[in-house]
Amino acid sequence: KQEVTQIPAALSVPEGENLVLNCSFTDSAIYNLQWFRQDPGKGLTSLLLIQSSQREQTSGRLNASLDKSSGRSTLYIAASQPGDSATYLCAVKGETGANNLFFGTGTRLTVIP
Amino acid sequence: EAGVTQSPTHLIKTRGQQATLRCSPISGHTSVYWYQQALGLGLQFLLWYDEGEERNRGNFPPRFSGRQFPNYSSELNVNALELEDSALYLCASSAGLAGYQETQYFGPGTRLLVL
Numbered sequence: 206k207q208e209v210t211q212i213p214a215a216l217s218v219p220e221g222e223n224l225v226l227n228c229s230f231t232d233s234a235i236y237n238l239q240w241f242r243q244d245p246g247k248g249l250t251s252l253l254l255i256q257s258s259q260r261e262q263t264s265g266r267l268n269a270s271l272d273k274s275s276g277r278s279t280l281y282i283a284a285s286q287p288g289d290s291a292t293y294l295c296a297v298k299g300e301t302g303a304n305n306l307f308f309g310t311g312t313r314l315t316v317i318p
Numbered sequence: 319e320a321g322v323t324q325s326p327t328h329l330i331k332t333r334g335q336q337a338t339l340r341c342s343p344i345s346g347h348t349s350v351y352w353y354q355q356a357l358g359l360g361l362q363f364l365l366w367y368d369e370g371e372e373r374n375r376g377n378f379p380p381r382f383s384g385r386q387f388p389n390y391s392s393e394l395n396v397n398a399l400e401l402e403d404s405a406l407y408l409c410a411s412s413a414g415l416a417g418y419q420e421t422q423y424f425g426p427g428t429r430l431l432v433l
Contacts, residue, residue, distance in 0.1 A: 239421065248322075248408055249424040294361065304412075305351060305374055306422060308361035 207232045209297060211309035218285055219317050226280040226312045228295035233276050239306065240269050240280050241294040249294065253280070257300075285316045320345065322425035324409050330431045331399050339394040339428045343411030349373075350392040351412070351422060352384060356405035364407075367392055399432045406430075 208231045218224050228238070237256045241249040253262045253269040255278070261270040268281040278295055292313045296306040323342045331337050343350050352364040363376040367386035381397040390411075396403055406429050410422040 241424075246406070246427075246429070248426040249410075251421050251423065254421050296361075304349070305363040305366055305376065306353075306361075307363070308353075310360040 207235075207297060207299060207307040209295060209307050209309040211293075211295060211312050213312060214310070215313040215315075217315040217317060220285060220287060222285050222316075223281070223283050224285055224314070226282070226293050226295075226314070228278040228280070228309055230276045230278075230297050230307070232299070233273050234300045235273060236298045236300050238269075238271055238278050239296045239298075240267075240278075241296065243292045243294060243311070245292075252293075282314075285314075287316045287318050290314055290316050322409055322411050322423055324407075324425040324428050326428060327426070328429050328431070330433065332433050333399055333401060335399050337396045337399060337403075337430055339396075339407050339409075339430070340391065341394070341409030341411075341425060342391045343409075344423055347411035347413055347423075348390055349412045350386055350390065351410040352392070352394050353408045353410065354378075354405045355408060355427075356402065361408070365394065396430070401432050404430060404432045 210229050212227045239254045240252045243249050255262045255271040266283040271278045292311040294311045296308045325340045349368040351366050353361045355361045366374040370386050384394040386392045406427045408427045410424045412422045413420040
């Protein structure tokens with residue numbers, strides 16, 4: 206069974222700092238990996254989706270990388286802002302037709318003004 | 319374009335009752351997914367419906383069930399509620415079987431509290 210782990214569980218940084226969030230998964234047979242943002246008590250907002258054949262994806266200040274063979278992904282946030290404060294979740298979709306996502310437990314980010 | 323919508327936003331029930339949660343997918347999406355986010359447990363996959371059929375089920379007891387209607391909206395039913403069913407229930411939609419690589423788009427969730 207796929208297990209997804211995110212480290213650290215919580216992170217607090219001063220505004221303007223660059224930061225990296227980590228995600229690891231136990232089964233490398235994935236179809237894609239997705240990073241989400243979740244604000245308290247709210248649903249999920251998709252940030253980046255990386256197909257298994259890709260190495261990275263970028264959107265604005267966000268850059269996500271994927272090393273499928275080692276079962277790792279990182280989300281890099283440049284020049285952090287207080288508005289980036291949220292919980293960040295990574296999720297993987299397996300290669301089989303199950304189509305559901307396996308989620309990590311998230312990293313709670315606080316950016317201090 | 320409207321996103322995924324869910325109702326109600328909050329639901330309070332007592333142990334043993336039944337809860338019904340509703341989800342409307344993005345227009346044109348045929349797949350609906352249900353996830354449970356209980357405190358301290360992370361997001362767990364519950365059910366996947368596509369074209370009116372249940373396609374996959376997570377590791378949950380049979381008292382968690384649902385259906386998908388011809389307009390692709392979906393209901394999640396939880397029977398014989400237990401205290402540990404208290405959670406945020408998230409619905410997501412995607413383009414379905416034909417769009418396996420498509421992103422899943424999530425609704426705002428229904429927060430269920432079982433007393």
